[in-house]
Amino acid sequence: MFAAYVPGMAASYLVFDGLLALQHRGQESAGMAVSDGVQLWIDKDMGLVAQVFNDYKLAALSGHLGIGHTRYSTTGSSTWRNAQPVYRDTGDGGFALGHNGNLTNTAALAAELGVLPGMVGSDSDLVAELLARAMGALPLAGRQGLEDALMAVLPRLEGAFSLVLCDVGQIIGVRDPRGFRPLCLGRLEEGGWVLASESPALDVIGAHFVRELDPGEMVVIDAGGCRSLRPFAAERVDPRLCVFEFVYFARPDSRLYGKEVQLARHRMGERVADEAPLPPDSVTPPRPVLVMGVPDSGVPAAEGFALRSGLPYGQGLVKNRYIGRTFIAPDQHKRDLGVRRKLNPVRGAIEGKRLVVVDDSIVRGTTSKQLVRLLREAGAAEVHLRLISPPYRWPCFYGMDTGTRAELLAANLSVGEIQDFLGVDSLAYLSLEGLIDAIDAPGAGFCTACLTGDYPVAIPVALHKGVLEGAVGPAAARLPGDGV
Secondary structure (H helix, E strand, C coil), X not given: CEEEECCCXXXXXXXXXXXHHCHHHCXXXXXXXXXXXXXXXXXXXXXXXXXXXXXHHHHHCCCCEEEEEEECCCCCCCCHHHCCCEEECCCXXXXXXXXXXXXXXXXXXXXXXXXXXXXXXXXHHHHXXXXXXXXXXXXXXXXXXXXXXXXXXXXXXXXXXXXXEECCCCEEEEEXXXXXXXXXXXXXXXXXXXXXXXXXXXXHCCCEEEEECXXXXXXXXXXXXXXXXXXXXXXXXXXXXXXXXXXXXXXCCCXXXXXXXXXXXHHHHHHHHHHCCCCCCCCCCCCCEEEEECCXXXXXHHHHHHHHHCCCXXXXXXXXXXXXXXXXXXXXXXXXXXXXXXXXXCHHHHCCCEEEEEECCCCCCHHHHHHHHHHHHCCCCEEEEEECCCCCCCCXXXXXXXXXXXXXXXXXXXXXXXXXXXXXXXXXXXXXXXXXXXXXXXXXXXXXXXXXCCCCCCCCCXXXXXXXXXXXXXXHHHCCCCCC
């Protein structure tokens, strides 16, 4: 997500550049809403940022403030209707909303509102509906503004929600009380303000990083400047940034909790080298060794592993830069196809060698299995897989679409069984203690639910991606289906 308030400048071009820098966070659809102070213009479509927008579209989106979004679907299917920003016409120009995360009380809120199937397509759409109803509760002359509506609605939301919003005169950023998903504030030398999911989006447009928004904070930016509000009760504020932002999601040049992600991943590689070194060769003379990372998040970790262990590091895989992330593809078939399209082994670098392959994690396991097969076909003598996260055993309900426990490899197989399934010579995971130590953010809070099963926010028995596509009634908060 990205937002800009830049008087005297064309916001659409800045939002476009910001979204390009954040493309790794969502590849299904892209959109933006821009205002000139009178009218709010919205354009969105399925596809990547550069596919949805061009110079003609950006020029038509005239205005000095706006928000943008790239979608990775969690609640709500991957369709044009669910592309963001979400818009509501409130009779005074309306407002637009972008959402990163996933609500956990979607069904309960929908039932409370009497929302019928088809009325809203996603939890983000439901938030917009809540806000629109709050703003429309009074006659036009006495209606609440967007800021007041947020103060009333936000305390009713549960789960993960970093938000950017705009109407014709302001942009607003919100972070949920646990700060599951990141959001930061930046300042332009020319005097404008920007909000972004990650700090590299600020760098791209030449903005100065001011700070990360606090969990439970709402920032309002308008002609009067930048104001901070606290919509949530103090007892609800409990910082729990998703630990997988450090492991996988965030760009390596991002800063979270004041720490650079690249350096944290490097330390993860060092720590896994300490915990699970390469076993001695079984033949004499020993065969050559190569430590290699799986692009992109595994590369700095592999460098750390090689440095700590004193083993040679090299590039064993070439990544096609025109292929997006396979993990966040919306279905398994697309994820499977993406592996061979995205990664190609360098035969001359790996043939006849014992490989230490460092990757971020294993979730479903099918892509890792294909990767091992590629390396074997290219002549690897041995493949030793090292992961910079502990086993991923529990579904995420706070913004990652990881399916049910039945789909998670480590939830159903032991480490030895996973080793056999993948066809590797050895397999080791970084410990949770090693992961937190490597991040090196003393006192910082993390969500580790996917690794431990300890969910900071209670999960309804049947929360799932299609929760809004079934019937909604009084018992909707506990629909039958997948549980944890």
